[in-house]
Amino acid sequence: MAKAVKTVSTVVSKVEDLGNDTKRFTLVDQDDWELPPFRPGAHIDVHLGQGLVRTYSLCNEPDDDRRYVIAVKREREGRGGSNFLHDRVEVGQPISVSLPRGGIALDQEGTNIFLAGGIGVTPFISAIRHLERRGRSNYVLHWTSRGRPVLTDMIAPAIEAGRVRLYDTNAQAKPVIAAIFEEFAGSGLAACCGPAAMLKTFGDAVSAWPDERKHIEMFTPPKVIARSDVPPYELYLSASNKLATVTPDVGLLGTLDALGVDVPVSCGGGICGACRTRWTEGPPIHRDRVLSPAERQNELIVCVGDCAGQRLVLDL
Amino acid sequence: MDAIAIDQPEVTMSWQGVVRFLHKTPRAFLPMRSFPSLELVAGRGIEGDRYFVGHEAGFYSHKPEEGRQVTLFEMETFEALQRDHKIELLPEEHRRNVTVEGVPLNHLVGRRFRLGEAIVEATRLSTPCRHIEEILGKSVFDPLINRSGLNCKIIAGGTLRVGDAVRPI
Ligand code: FES
Secondary structure, three states: OOOOOOOOEEEEEEEEEEEOEEEEEEEEEEOOOOOOOOOOOOOEEEEOOOOOOOEEEEEOOOOOOOOEEEEEEEEOOOOOOOHHHHHHHOOOOEEEEEOOOOOOOOOOOOOOOEEHHHHHHHHHHHHHHHHHOOOOOOOOEEEEOOOOOOOHHHHHHHHHOOOEEEEOOOOOOOOOOOHHHHHOOOOOEEEEEEOHHHHHHHHHOOOOHHHHHEEOOOOOOOOOOOOOOOOOOOEEEEEOOOOEEEOOOOOOHHHHHHHOOOOOOOOOOOOOOOOOOEEOOOOEOOOOOOHHHHHHHEEEEOOOOOOOEEEEEEEO | OHHHHHHHOOOOOOOOEEEEEEEOOOOOOOOOOOOEEEEEEEEEEEEOOOOOOOOOOOOOOOOHHHHHOOEEEHHHHHHHHHHHHHOOOOOOOOOOOEEEEEOOHHHHHEEEEEEEEEEEEEEOOOOOOOHHHHHOOOHHHHHOOOOOOOOEEEEEEEEEEOOOOEEOO
């Protein structure tokens, strides 16, 4: 049986070497169809094959809806994702990506104060392009880089208009982060993306700000569909002799998936019955709207199911 | 299945509906795009759609189903969602191909009817899919249970246009 489609298929339409160890990749649909929508500053998982998955912020804006643009700095000591993209990915190559997630909830009225370190600027490039496209100038970007910054071509009007403050830390002092945010203590949105030290200083500078007025860019894991609130339990598959632990963040269905078990899933929400599975040890927690009380004695709808005890045994 | 098709139930249905929107998309997860007309091909599906037989690239394509050649959705459901759940669902968001008005979809399972110049046979009611919430960022799964549209196979093909009539045979 063919595998279920779980990612968006794209093709690399452009690779640009921007210098400073950074490459920009443009991903499009093979027929130039619109891609799934996203919010300003959202991110996607890029599937590079053999289990190599890396998350990157989109640099383009939501209205630019037929491409995903990512910028990748080579991390020589990194875990291989950026090197793979730099060395192995070429124009014309197919690449699977996740649906976009996250994004910045921009302040409509007040000032959006963005603080970026190096390549951490990517979500703010997206946000600035989004605001500029709407004729809005209620933002300021403070952006540090070591040497010449890249991606400036994507926000040229903003730079020209003086809404971007650049700090080349090879040649000048770093910005005083506390001072930047002090001025806006009463209103606006503070957002930061950069190295750990910068995030820490930023966190201290806005520690008194309410949560809804600050955004620290961190990649969020994909939303777990049937989020479970039960403690971890052991899962044993009696027919295939496989054992695993089900944790709340992965869930029963996610664990089955990780074990490579092909359970037929259709609605994923406990109403169609496609994923019904026999159980022999439990007791399971039933959350479906399909099975009768009698059927529940030996069957479980695994897409929304769980275990009330320590060990669940499924006939798979 | 054939028995149902030949032996239509006794009850005569009198209704007349109209096609309001037409949509398709070539691959899973991509937004649906609106078209003034669609080409329905008997036994295969809609030209250029993700479930067109021979070019399957849909979310459910690993589970082929004859009755998914064309899918319908009721215009009236938009009002119901707005009224009962304060949810605004747009025609391009339900991910069915044909949005109709004045057609009792839930009563058509097992029947053949005319869709413009084409003839289709309703195979089963559609079920909503959890991934629609992920795509739309709207909590529509529960509200769409039992009103998620109708799956049909195409008995006789033809061009389907916005404004075409939908009629019992
Ligand atoms: S997939 Fe529909 S009930 Fe589990």
